[in-house]
Amino acid sequence: TLKSYWIRKGSAFSTAVARPETELTPEMIATGSWRRLPFKPYNFSSLGLPPACGHLHPLLKVRSELRQIFLEMG
Numbered sequence: 001t002l003k004s005y006w007i008r009k010g011s012a013f014s015t016a017v018a019r020p021e022t023e024l025t026p027e028m029i030a031t032g033s034w035r036r037l038p039f040k041p042y043n044f045s046s047l048g049l050p051p052a053c054g055h056l057h058p059l060l061k062v063r064s065e066l067r068q069i070f071l072e073m074g
Helices: 026-031 058-073
Strands: none
Touching: none
16 A cells, blocks of 8 residues: 655745734734734633742741740640
């Protein structure tokens, strides 16, 4: 069995890679260029990244330590 395929340039052929836009800027809205641009579809099911930072305020640390001391004392 011999199979062959013909590959031709279609109507959507382009040598440049077009990246879809990810953000809508005020300049796009002012000029109206957002109507002609392709946008990346939004993924509503993605969870995102957890925040990499965040600490307790020093006074909250002292308060929780004092609370723990008083709880241990009864």
